[in-house]
Amino acid sequence: MADKTHSISAEDREKLIKVAFEAKEGTYSPYSKFAVGAALLALDGHIIKGANIENASYGGTICAERTAIVKAVSEGVRRFKALAVVTNVPSSISPCGMCRQVLREFCSNDMDIFLVPGDYPRPLKENERPEQGYIEGGARKTNLAELLPDSFGPEHLELPRA
Numbered sequence: 574m575a576d577k578t579h580s581i582s583a584e585d586r587e588k589l590i591k592v593a594f595e596a597k598e599g600t601y602s603p604y605s606k607f608a609v610g611a612a613l614l615a616l617d618g619h620i621i622k623g624a625n626i627e628n629a630s631y632g633g634t635i636c637a638e639r640t641a642i643v644k645a646v647s648e649g650v651r652r653f654k655a656l657a658v659v660t661n662v663p664s665s666i667s668p669c670g671m672c673r674q675v676l677r678e679f680c681s682n683d684m685d686i687f688l689v690p691g692d693y694p695r696p697l698k699e700n701e702r703p704e705q706g707y708i709e710g711g712a713r714k715t716n717l718a719e720l721l722p723d724s725f726g727p728e729h730l731e732l733p734r735a
Contacts, residue, residue, distance in 0.1 A: 590612070608624070638675070
């Protein structure tokens with residue numbers, strides 16, 4: 574299950590972002606041409622890569638974030654510290670709703686999530702302010718609670734029934 578987390582070190586953040594860019598190289602996105610890479614930092618320090626894998630039926634497509642979490646969970650890793658997501662777009666892109674819900678199953682609401690622009694690292698743009706979560710290099714630091722407010726998680730299944 575998810576652990577309460579605190580901010581990771583700048584060194585770990587940079588390593589995680591680097592691995593997310595490496596993961597993006599594994600994309601199979603012939604239809605959308607929208608490459609995405611994700612890197613998930615496990616509590617034990619391992620980093621699990623994921624890339625988006627498209628399918629001609631479109632509905633069979635799996636996002637990079639879900640690829641990473643499914644790989645980790647299927648290997649027995651279920652505790653995480655942080656996630657980085659990168660694309661080729663020069664702005665930060667957030668995980669889709671389905672990815673957010675899957676992440677909610679295994680990640681704490683306060684886990685660091687770094688949304689990284691494709692042109693990282695770069696100076697902050699005029700509209701990217703630290704109070705909005707933007708950090709050096711142009712990435713945006715957020716967490717699951719911000720991305721999925723009022724979420725439904727495994728603990729809700731344990732609530733008493735009327």
